[in-house]
Amino acid sequence: MxxxxxxxxxxxxxxxxxxxLNKPHDVAFVDRPKPTLQNxxxxxxxxxxxxxxxxxxxxxxxxxxxxxxxxxxMVLGHESAGTVVEAGSAVTELKVGDRxxxxxxxxxxxxxxxxxxxxxxxxxxxxxxxxxxxxxLTGFWTAPADFCYKLPDNVTLQxxxxxxxxAVAVHIVRQAVVTPGQSVVVMGAGPVGLLxxxxxxxxxxxxxxxxxxxxxxxxxxxxxxxxxxxxxxRVSAEENAANIRKLAGLGSGADVVIxxxxxxxxxxxxxxxxxxGGTYVQGGMGRDNITFPIMALCLKEVxxxxxxxxxxxxxxxxxxxxxxxxxxxxxxISEVVAFKDAEDAFKKVKQGEVIKxxxxxxxxxx
Ligand SMILES: NC(=O)c1ccc[n+]([C@@H]2O[C@H](COP(=O)([O-])OP(=O)(O)OC[C@H]3O[C@@H](n4cnc5c(N)ncnc54)[C@H](O)[C@@H]3O)[C@@H](O)[C@H]2O)c1
Ligand SMILES: OC[C@H](O)C(O)[C@@H](O)CO
Numbered sequence: 001m002x003x004x005x006x007x008x009x010x011x012x013x014x015x016x017x018x019x020x021l022n023k024p025h026d027v028a029f030v031d032r033p034k035p036t037l038q039n040x041x042x043x044x045x046x047x048x049x050x051x052x053x054x055x056x057x058x059x060x061x062x063x064x065x066x067x068x069x070x071x072x073x074m075v076l077g078h079e080s081a082g083t084v085v086e087a088g089s090a091v092t093e094l095k096v097g098d099r100x101x102x103x104x105x106x107x108x109x110x111x112x113x114x115x116x117x118x119x120x121x122x123x124x125x126x127x128x129x130x131x132x133x134x135x136x137l138t139g140f141w142t143a144p145a146d147f148c149y150k151l152p153d154n155v156t157l158q159x160x161x162x163x164x165x166x167a168v169a170v171h172i173v174r175q176a177v178v179t180p181g182q183s184v185v186v187m188g189a190g191p192v193g194l195l196x197x198x199x200x201x202x203x204x205x206x207x208x209x210x211x212x213x214x215x216x217x218x219x220x221x222x223x224x225x226x227x228x229x230x231x232x233x234r235v236s237a238e239e240n241a242a243n244i245r246k247l248a249g250l251g252s253g254a255d256v257v258i259x260x261x262x263x264x265x266x267x268x269x270x271x272x273x274x275x276x277g278g279t280y281v282q283g284g285m286g287r288d289n290i291t292f293p294i295m296a297l298c299l300k301e302v303x304x305x306x307x308x309x310x311x312x313x314x315x316x317x318x319x320x321x322x323x324x325x326x327x328x329x330x331x332x333i334s335e336v337v338a339f340k341d342a343e344d345a346f347k348k349v350k351q352g353e354v355i356k357x358x359x360x361x362x363x364x365x366x
Contacts, residue, residue, distance in 0.1 A: 103149065
């Protein structure tokens with residue numbers, strides 16, 4: 001196999017320092033062996049920036065998410081952008097020096113889900129920082145070239161690290177089939193909820209309501225993209241829903257409701273906020289089982305859908321939404337820290353002090 005290697009970051013000499021979780025609250029910086037191309041369709045990427053996701057923080061705190069349990073030391077991180085430093089001989093779309101957003105999950109490409117157009121649901125998915133697979137808070141990363149998305153000149157590498165959560169939002173809003181003029185209510189104003197609201201607006205929704213339990217998050221949502229905000233009260237789901245409908249002039253209900261919180265009261269409010277014949281999409285992930293208002297679903301003939309990660313075209317559209325200025329992801333970046341400060345950055349996310357914090361790669365000067 002022939003490959004080419006020339007760039008400012010030299011993979012032969014640069015560090016492959018990795019931020020590793022040994023067990024809950026026990027992290028370490030370890031210089032791991034550099035990855036190599038596995039076949040001629042791969043590229044080797046120097047990781048420039050990685051955002052911290054709630055799931056990274058959950059693994060750091062608890063060592064597990066559901067049945068995904070960290071049994072061996074695992075590199076954290078999966079929201080990354082980087083620079084191609086080596087390209088396999090069969091790679092035609094990318095070249096050394098290209099800046100890319102890194103899709104961090106690699107499906108088998110052969111199973112029923114993959115061949116049926118739902119590769120995100122592949123049972124053999126190898127997803128970064130989901131045990132047993134290592135993540136991207138490391139110096140270098142090998143990926144199939146078709147899971148790397150070239151960033152246009154007007155998109156920075158820092159914005160490129162936000163493509164991952166934006167792709168999650170694109171998938172959720174696509175599941176909802178939002179059309180121009182519609183009303184959309186999004187429960188949760190964390191990064192995913194904020195980006196769902198922004199994507200819904202970019203798709204043509206004219207009323208976009210953000211709901212949360214934290215006032216500062218709603219203040220940001222209002223400045224970011226939402227037409228209305230509502231702070232959830234300690235009242236019944238029906239009462240919160242009635243308040244949201246009144247506040248945003250939704251009449252009998254919203255065309256689309258999205259849960260991006262994973263919280264039981266919020267999910268219940270969704271079903272009472274959606275209009276007859278409307279659509280509800282579950283994007284948030286919380287407890288396995290909750291009390292769910294099934295009669296509201298039946299009596300209003302609500303279309304209910306789930307949404308998991310991202311699939312065909314979602315990353316591509318996410319990059320286009322940033323490049324066209326329709327979703328200003330840079331506004332979500334609260335802080336950019338050096339690799340050595342990764343653990344402190346995790347603490348800040350846990351304390352809720354930031355919207356999105358980026359960690360520079362180990363070879364990045366911050
Ligand atoms: N479907 C997927 O593929 C996918 C991918 C990434 C994240 N997620 C999930 O999406 C959700 C949002 O992710 P995030 O990174 O923005 O998380 P986050 O924790 O930053 O945001 C969640 C928000 O929900 C708010 N909230 C909590 N209870 C609420 C309630 N009762 N009503 C309204 N708001 C409430 C919180 O205050 C917070 O602002 C999480 O559940 C996460 O696990 C799903
Ligand atoms: O954005 C993708 C999500 O964070 C992942 O699915 C996460 O839950 C880890 O598996």
